[in-house]
Amino acid sequence: QLQACGGGLVKAGGSLRLSCAASGRTFGSYCMAWFRQAPGKGREFVATIIWDSGSTYYEASVKGRFTISRDNAKNMVYLQMDSLKSEDTAVYYCAARLEDIHYAIYATRVYDYDLWGQGTQVTVSS
Secondary structure (H helix, E strand, O other): OEEEEEEEEOOOOOOEEEEEEHHHHHHOOOEEEEEEEEEOOOOOOEEEEEOOOOOEEEOOOOOOOOOEEOOOOOEEEEEEEEEOOOOOOOEEEEEEOOOOOOOOOOOOOHOOOOOOOOOOEEEEEE
């Protein structure tokens, strides 16, 4: 129901664009997000976008370098990653939250999300 792709190997300072195709239960979901997980670390929030409004929110270390966007007609969510750094190396996951969130403006925690894609590897060489 969530299919992520676009990862790869890139040199520091380079760019990659991740894509996430949403289908099935993700139709009508409230928001989508990208998370990442580096080796030996927990899964961490990267960025989120609300389907209807297009409003976005970013983790501090990627703000200004990454851009999350969506195409409602195609049910696609993207993560444009520019000025990549070695510390961005991780498996990147897209996720969907089905219901509105009432206890915060944006959903940024792993357990805020109901559906997950399979992950795509991003490796940034220094």
